[in-house]
Amino acid sequence: MIAFYSGELMSPEAIRAADPAARFIARGKVTINPGEAPNGFADALDEEVWGIAVETSAQTEPAEVTITLDNGSPITGALAEPLLNGNDKAVLANARYWELPPAYVACLRSVVERGLDEE
Numbered sequence: 001m002i003a004f005y006s007g008e009l010m011s012p013e014a015i016r017a018a019d020p021a022a023r024f025i026a027r028g029k030v031t032i033n034p035g036e037a038p039n040g041f042a043d044a045l046d047e048e049v050w051g052i053a054v055e056t057s058a059q060t061e062p063a064e065v066t067i068t069l070d071n072g073s074p075i076t077g078a079l080a081e082p083l084l085n086g087n088d089k090a091v092l093a094n095a096r097y098w099e100l101p102p103a104y105v106a107c108l109r110s111v112v113e114r115g116l117d118e119e
Helices: 012-018 039-043 088-097 102-118
Strands: 002-005 023-031 048-055 064-069 074-079
Touching: 002 023, 002 064, 039 102, 088 102
Parallel strands: 002 074
Antiparallel strands: 002 048, 023 048, 023 064, 064 074
């Protein structure tokens, strides 16, 4: 099973806790409809959510998604977690850890920083 991670569970520790035999495949993205991104991310993101594709035996969401890997190859997988799920700061930290595209990370950072300004 190929799982797509894009949120708080995208950390190596969370992935290993769910499946110690999990294997990273590549960075990738899924296409979403405009305004479909969750939480405060809807205003900042266009039609793509970046994350990672992982081969795993852990339970995933039942719906299939097409993941476009960073080399342009499409593969079919399932969401390991709802898109951009969890704490916004953890989502940003994981995006930085996996070195997702700089423009995408900048969009996430703008949302997190805006949230900090509001606190």
